[in-house]
Amino acid sequence: MITIIVPVYNAEETLPKCLSSLVYDGVPDAEFILVDDGSTDHSGSICDSFCAENSNARVIHQANGGLSSARNAGFAAVDNLDLDRWVWFVDSDDVIAPGSLSSLDKYTKETDADAIHFECTSFKGTDSPCWGNDLEGCGSIVTGPEFLSGTYSMRFDHYLWLFLFRSTTLNRLERWRENRGLDGLCNEDYSLFEDLVFIEELMQSACRSVLCIPHEFYGYRQSALSMSHVVNPCFADSALRALRYIDRFDVPDSDRRAKELMQIALLFNAYRAAGQDEESVQLRAAICGEIEHRVRLFGVFRLPQRLFVRYVALKSGFGDILLKRRGVSR
Template identity: 30%
Template structure:
């Protein structure tokens, strides 16, 4: 039984996969298995995976029909034999000592989950991103329940104006590839990724399920993973169903809090989460829908949807963030689609001028 299983979903990644695999097989922690899950690739990724397996006995290859990264990761979880589980994406890379440090930290602190900082690599520069503020620490169960878990469901009264600073691990920086998980915790609780394609949220919901069961979480304030920001991202491939995915996420959160009887004040927190995320949602459609009429149509549908409208009514405008976010929420509450579209397009043009 290896110390760590690292699961990599692979889909048409022939250009970046060798660099990723090289960074994982050359880890200072040698006692690992690397599970490459080919997600129905149509380029040479499949043959690359088989070549890696032929050269190194630590590599295992699974071939699956294309169903997205969540399904690929679930297939990897079903095959993994390691005592701890890690993840990587095929276009990223890990620092040479990443899994030595994460594994050692997990053993030393007896943690169910270890989280580290990461680099966001862009052309010409790399920024350090921190899932938690401050230095390394251990969260005991009482801290997890009070300081981490509730933020997966939203924000308390008075926190919305500075929501991005509350708990990034439960929100914008909730990724599985900067984490190491105790395999027994995942297996005992049957923790898997959501089956549906939710875009942007599979990692977040997986980490929520882990956090809800973890007895101890350790944060290692060191950047050990390189997330490579590609020009061809989710926002570059317009997904009309993105709003429906957001609605399913909110329903998932509400149902989970109720069924698991989690003391997270979901009815109060969730509307604030929706308010925090609505400007991003509106901007996605206003910036990426293929025509002005489609932009207006999508934005109007969002503004009139009961889930969005009720959240905007439930949270006092005095709690909203200042500046552009607050202005967008004001337009949204009034169901004024045209000002929302024009404001988002203006911001997009401004960003283009700065680049």
């Protein structure tokens, strides 16, 4: 059985298409849990209408707590977590591919893996996704550490919506977090790079194997207002703290270089998210200092060309000039 958890916040423009894609297959034993995270538009009533029309759907209305809070509320509402069921986190501005739920249901019955990872296709605004391949075919099994190594080298993506998780695996992660005095399945301390933190914790503690299938089951809507594109010092601060947090997890020597390069690259994204306003001066300085420290340890002339150019632009101040000219501010 597959349970789809959809965190919802002010998504009235995109939510109807998201929900329509979920019920396209008509998989009889699928379950849908919508979490209205304090929406101030009509998202809550859209959720109510969907649940009224679908007996296998229910909605939770809660005060706004952020994406991870909504995911935790949805996971806590899943019944019989100790049974062999699967969980899929789907964002309310995205869609799933026609036939994906049926195909994934078959995979869950054939694999012993703790998670299933698949591909996505991107689309913009009001466009519809162009699904690029068949939904059937073989996959390959990798271990948790091998998958984590692949995220460092950008071979695999870390976004939660690209996974189907076995519920017992998520239970192991939640217990691992509880044993360390951490609340909930997802860490609610982060509003950017929270998926990076989740996958680091999961693969280091609870996930023994991942079935990787090369099919596009998910449609990701690109938006200038998404958290990964918008300028917000709070997001930038979250990114900095998240990247420092995953330093706590040791990795094999063979993965150290790739992990450090990934973190340096993401720190440049955090610097951009900090914006160019006067009130973010200290935050930009902290991120810049973090980049300089890591580059110094790594070796500036060992950086790939793309990161080397960004580092030179940062040190010369030319990067800030470009950001100001592009109007990167709140």
